[in-house]
Amino acid sequence: xxxxxxxxxxxxxxxxxxxxLAGTYQAISSASVDDLWQKVVNLAxxxxxxxxxxxxxxxxxxxxxxxxxxxxxxxxxxxIRIFVERVLPRELLAVRVLAIPGVEERVTYRVESTxxxxxxxxxxTLRGWLSPLVWSIxxxxxxxxxxxxxxxxxxxxxxxxxxxxxxxxxxxxQELLGLVMLVFSLGQTGS
Numbered sequence: 001x002x003x004x005x006x007x008x009x010x011x012x013x014x015x016x017x018x019x020x021l022a023g024t025y026q027a028i029s030s031a032s033v034d035d036l037w038q039k040v041v042n043l044a045x046x047x048x049x050x051x052x053x054x055x056x057x058x059x060x061x062x063x064x065x066x067x068x069x070x071x072x073x074x075x076x077x078x079x080i081r082i083f084v085e086r087v088l089p090r091e092l093l094a095v096r097v098l099a100i101p102g103v104e105e106r107v108t109y110r111v112e113s114t115x116x117x118x119x120x121x122x123x124x125t126l127r128g129w130l131s132p133l134v135w136s137i138x139x140x141x142x143x144x145x146x147x148x149x150x151x152x153x154x155x156x157x158x159x160x161x162x163x164x165x166x167x168x169x170x171x172x173x174q175e176l177l178g179l180v181m182l183v184f185s186l187g188q189t190g191s
Contacts (some may be wrong), residue, residue: 022124022126023139026120027150028117032157039152040093040109050074059119063093103130117136
């Protein structure tokens with residue numbers, strides 16, 4: 001009899017009373033898949049993230065499955081651990097957030113090219129007896145992650161384009177004028 005009860009609570013109680021809370025948020029960006037992917041995998045720069053304030057990941061660290069790093073949240077200055085579960089380059093990054101006992105949080109970033117642009121998705125799933133409380137706190141911030149990521153990638157792309165050295169219009173005009181004069185003089189000498 002006791003064996004039946006333990007099997008019942010393990011298989012049914014978690015499904016019946018503490019259903020996972022999940023949300024997927026998407027945004028379309030004009031940035032390329034590579035630009036968005038670089039923002040996602042740059043674990044050291046989370047300035048765009050509405051939930052994370054900073055991490056201890058060194059700049060240039062490439063996420064691999066099994067990597068554990070620390071982060072500090074914007075909402076409460078508590079350190080959390082983030083465990084990288086799965087990485088598909090230029091497509092998917094799945095992590096598990098280890099914040100407090102009683103909550104299991106899984107987060108997935110997905111980047112894919114579409115006809116309208118590049119779609120970035122942010123999916124979060126919460127499980128555990130504290131998940132309704134945590135969800136009520138983080139849900140408004142989680143809803144903005146995909147849009148903030150797309151905006152940050154577009155802004156980085158624009159800054160990179162603005163920082164490239166450009167030739168002045170007068171220099172280009174002078175080169176064009178020189179080319180026209182050369183062609184004209186060659187045409188004069190040939191006739």
